[in-house]
Amino acid sequence: MDKRTLIGIILIILITMLMPYYQRLIMGDRPLPEQRLAQDTTQVADTSALTRTEPEEAPQLTAEVEPVEETVPEEITVIRQDTTYREIRVENQYLIAVLSNEKGGNPIHWELKHYKYYLGGNVNLIHDNGLELEFTNRDGKVISLSDYRAFVRFPDHDNIVLDENNPTAEVEFYLPVAGGKIVKKMIFYYDRYSVDVVVYFEGLQNYVINRRYLFSWENGLPTTEENIRDDLSFSRAYVYMAGELEDLDVSKVEEKQADFNGRVNWTAIRNKYFLASLIPANPDETYGAMLKASGVDDGGILYKYFSCTIDMPYTPEQSVRDTFTVYLGPLDYDVLKKYGVDLQILVMNKDWYERLFRPISLLILPAFKLLHSVIPNYGLVIIIFSILIKIILHPLTKKSYQSMSEMQYIQPLIAEIREKYKHDPQRMNKELMRIYKEHGINPLGGCLPTLLQMPLLFALFIVFRSTIQLRDQPFVLWITDLSNPDKLYLGVDLPLIGDNIHVLPIFMALTMIWQSRMTITDPKQKFMVYIMPVFMLFIFYSLPSGLNLYYSVFNVLSMIQTNMIKKKMHPNGLPEKPAAKAAPPAAKGKRKTEPKSRKRTKK
Known part of the structure; x- marks a missing residue:
């Protein structure tokens, strides 16, 4: 060389290496609306609160039902919670998922069978709390499905193994509420990293404020690589709307929030090699999206915690039913492309230089x-x-x-x-x-x-x-x-x-x-x-x-x-230095060299 x-x-x-710092120096960080978080962000274990927005005056919702005055019919009263703790294990070709009714029917374990963790065992993509379904009722309380132990309607057994002969399985959780119920049904497939989530509200049209509810993925993804700093350097949250990709990141101990209005194709959170994404079945029926990010210093390493939320309309009808696809799997270009919603644009798209050379990279891959x-x-x-x-x-x-x-x-x-x-x-x-x-x-x-x-x-x-x-x-x-x-x-x-x-x-x-x-x-x-x-x-x-x-x-x-x-x-090496050829210009000027040049031009 x-x-x-x-x-x-x-x-x-x-x-x-220096261009991002130069851009930051001359332009500064992109201004984003910030939101103070309720809990102390110096504790990593408490970051589950970073992804929920609750009015400061609202009392904490507990399992016990508070007395309600007859003049406030909008108060939601939980009829009952399940007294039995259940875990349901679902295994397919690519993953092993464990669902619990403890937090309203949430996945508590999501193990990828073909990807190893550097300390041993398979990669688990559940950091803490995962899916969240919540809305605010008319007295200002945030009703979160994860605050309750839900009932399991089906299956009646706790271990499901999918294969070519048994390609799908449904797990349904529900929470009875005065006047109706909240249902979350999860549909697993034999050959997918994703799960379809059907959200169903019945009889709550008089209780939901602003006619909207939130469907979220909280707390981001855990670090999965031995080089934690490198893994975290790829971590960020995204929203994809009308063919435009927007992202949110943190570079220091701070909290950020970005709100987006309009048609949402999907939201996502990534680390270096893995992705969590929420994909609405009908983007035209979305109000917008919200991304949150928090940076927490732990032992000199800036850990990042993200949440992504889709803002959904709650129509004034007796029942509301929406479907989402939740992807939890590898950032593999071919796998993501099969979903047909442009998730693959997140591959080799971390920084400006990756985007610059991406067309060539996509030919090489x-x-x-x-x-x-x-x-x-x-x-x-x-x-x-x-x-x-x-x-x-x-x-x-x-x-x-x-x-x-x-x-x-x-x-x-x-x-x-x-x-x-x-x-x-x-x-x-x-x-x-x-x-x-x-x-x-x-x-x-x-x-x-x-x-x-x-x-x-x-x-x-x-x-x-x-x-x-x-x-x-x-x-x-x-x-x-x-x-x-x-x-x-x-x-x-x-x-x-x-x-x-x-x-x-x-x-x-x-x-x-x-x-x-x-x-x-x-x-x-x-x-x-x-x-x-x-x-x-x-x-x-x-x-x-x-x-x-x-x-x-x-x-x-x-x-x-x-x-x-x-x-x-040059069979005998480089030719000798043209010392003899250098002499004529020095002795005679350029009269002898110029004709040679002209002759070569004629030839």
Whole structure:
């Protein structure tokens, strides 16, 4: 890799890393309406209160029924709650869900069977409280289904296993209320990460204030990755309305709230690899959405808690019935695309640079998955993929190397002209352009092919860093997870290093040094042989091993390719410096060189 390529990579990386801070410096954080939260946000365990808005004057709703004056018929009286605690386990092809009637029929466990937690066991996407159904009655009380132990209408058994012969199952919870009831029915499918939730109100039309109710997902998602900071950097809440995606994030200990009016296609909360989303069956019947975010410092780590809410109309009828799809699963492009509501736009869409290169990344991803359908080891897929990319880029690489070789060939002439006309920049540039034209050299020929490769290389960077395909995928030996840095344990705790080292980024830096030694010929530039690889080692040391494997293989292939091009172009090495050719311009001026230039032009 030549000096200009290295500088180009470094500059693009620096721009990528510093642009968000620059935008924040000149523009500030996007103003959003903030809301003070009722509970102390310094306690992580108390964050379930962060996602519910209750009037300060409203008394807390308890299981006991308070006396109601006859002049206030709008007060809701709970007839009874179930005295028996029940848990219902539902298992399908992808997940194991556990529902409890303790909080109005909420999922308390949502285990993904094909995704492992780094500490062992499967990933569980339930952080604390999940689904919430609530409205405000006419005396100002917030009625939340999760405050009550609901009855279970069906099933009559507590363990459901779905398969091809038994593809669906329904679990219905209900809460009897004076004058009617509240029902939440959950429909599971054999081959889906999602569940359909049917919300049913009967006989409550005289009690619901503002003719609306809220359907929410509270407390976001738990962190699932070993690198907690990296996982949290991807976490945020979204709302998708009329083809526009809006997001909410926090960057410090703070609380934020954003309200949106209009037709809601879906709301969602994500971390690095997983997603919770609420999708209304009929977006035209939604009032709007609300996103909330809270940042809580715990041990120097900023934990983020999100909620997303869909504001639904409560029509003045005897009964109200709405259906939602609740997705709790991986951020897998193909899986999300099947839902037909553009959920897949959240894949490789974290920051502006991901959105910039996303069209190229979306071309790379299916090719990457196609290779894996034939080769089961993703490490081997990365190696083969890097070979294919190197073959595709070979014409550009060859052109770049040819231009650099030609520039090296005429360096004595260039040095002579710069020395001769150092006090006349205009004449110097004119003479340099004459030399370039005379020898048929494009001064940008070595740079442009390299720049044309950069979008592809950064698109690959995004695919390897942020897609779920490499998560928990082993390669060989100590490389057990291509989505995380490789760790070779030393058996001893060393200062500044710890008990393990990351081998692949070190190997990548060594390949960069060797490659630079092959291309740098100017003794004054030999310091670049070591400075750039050390800088890249610092950047890549904590990045996923899949990325380091790709760039290491890419560097090795580049060295092989450079040797092949050199042998093909110059069997005996680079041509000698054209000292003899430099003499005539100095002795005779430009009379002899200009005719040569004209003759070459005629030819």
